[in-house]
Amino acid sequence: MAGHTDNYFLKMIQNLRKHEDVLLYDNILNTTVEDEKEVVDFLNEEYSLEALNHPYQSPEFNSHASLWAAKTVYISAQLILYRENKDADLSTLLPGFTSEVNTAAVLSADLCLRFLPDLIIQLKLIDSEDALIQVLEATLKQWHYSSVRYTQDIDLLDFAVVNSDPCLHQLYCNRIVQQRSMALAKHPVFYDSIRSQLGIYGSELWNEFSLSNHSS
């Protein structure tokens, strides 16, 4: 049971999910297989809770994507706090996602990736020219569902996965409206849906959006 109590990876992810705080215990960049299994189990539970809020048919939990995302967030947080590695090591420490990116992967990875924009903002405050920023921004470019709040060049984003699944599309619209992300709301992928969702209550629910519709 020693591995259980010393599972800092799990503790960090749990704390992140439950209190939205990053709590690091030591500079430990390596995680064991057992630790990872516990993290996946925890994220699976979290996912099944969140799936209750998914419209249409919620996809199955993708453990591979969620573990990859949890690791990315964990290691990024470590790198922000204790930087002992060279910039060249970044790509080995933070590998890209190699499997297919589908709806299940997007939603499973989002459990942890949604905290990445805040980490980047913190990092920018510490050192705005850090090489890590570019690496993380590239990640968010691929997983843009997790970075609705984070300003990006929308034209470079790939919306093929979002378009293919009504559940993800609806969730994406919800998040755009919730975060009041005007740039994304104007994107053709979402514009019609959001407009019809707000309907005649546009001025009540999101005044800026309905105002911009009248002016254009």
Added chain:
Amino acid sequence: MAEDVASDINYYLAIDETNKADLAQIRQWSKLKVGLEESILWVKDFDYAQINSVEVKSIPFKTLYYSKGSKLYLLNSQLPDRPLPSVLWTPIERALPVRLPSFNHNYFGIHEKINIQLVSSDVEAEPVAMILPMEILSTYITIAPAVRLEKIRWTILDGDNAFLLGKPLLPLPGDTYWQRKDLLLPTGFDLELSILSDVIQKRINPGRDCWAIWNADASYALVPKENVHPLSLMSFRLSSKRFSKDTSE
């Protein structure tokens, strides 16, 4: 200014005491004085206009006099009729007191009861609540945008029906209600005696901790406010799952 010669003449009115109720119409002239001599009621201090007015002329069974020296002359007569009455004069207002009738027209018996009824109303009111079958809600809510659910609070009424509260309501068919304080009245209806709404509210919901949902037949149901929760897809799925489990047991 010359003295008014006519007002020098003192006019007197005599009437039998049993007919004194007929003096009611001249009681308003507060200058008049009244005195009682045995069974005859004397009234004095009329001026010329008053003694010739309709009010005096319409009093039946009266005798009018004017005085000259210590004698009284019948009006329009040159012959003295009798001496001046020696009576104690009092103002007419005190001599003829007003007694109010004992019946109060504004009195409503405290034992009488009022039926509370709802009547159709022309006043337009925005609906803030609705009751609809769970099946209709469940088909909509799985595809609903979250922004529409955010402002709605809900509860399950009797297993089959959901009660939604909040603006804007969901675009679903159902019975809608408008709000007067904590009373939720069916749209198109109002209390027949809407002035009583505060009284009714205090009576049925003194703590203001319930919503009173009214039916058109004036029956109502109380829903505790603490049981009305924010609506979300998760809330709906968990509640309907738990409810179907409860009923199957």
